[in-house]
Amino acid sequence: xxxxxxxxxxxxxxxxxxxxxxxxxxxxxxxxxxxxxxxxxxxxxxxxxxxxxxxxxxxxxxxxxxxxxxxxxxxxxxxxxxxxxxxxxxxxxxxxxxxxxxxxxxxxxxxxxxxxxxxxxxxxxxxxxxx
Numbered sequence: 740x741x742x743x744x745x746x747x748x749x750x751x752x753x754x755x756x757x758x759x760x761x762x763x764x765x766x767x768x769x770x771x772x773x774x775x776x777x778x779x780x781x782x783x784x785x786x787x788x789x790x791x792x793x794x795x796x797x798x799x800x801x802x803x804x805x806x807x808x809x810x811x812x813x814x815x816x817x818x819x820x821x822x823x824x825x826x827x828x829x830x831x832x833x834x835x836x837x838x839x840x841x842x843x844x845x846x847x848x849x850x851x852x853x854x855x856x857x858x859x860x861x862x863x864x865x866x867x868x869x870x
Contacts, residue, residue: 775851808824
């Protein structure tokens, strides 16, 4: 006799089950979002540290190379050597700025979370249409 429920009790039970499933799904998506944010934070920190170290060593290497060129041509063409060094530095700067701009345009933050939410939206949309 405990198996018998009236229509109202069945609707309430179904609503509770649906609400519980929606809360569990939301919790799963939030956990995924938190994991993605942590991974992205760690990746960005590593990227910044490595890029900073590379930039410092690259700057020293370019500086030494340019100093060597200026010293090499100091007697005959010192202004030409300094001007060529400045041109090389401008070209390198433009290339690095272009690369940074391309990287900044890429969007990867929470990509998995957004794709899962889109799948959920489509699944809910198709279940509404089939009802």
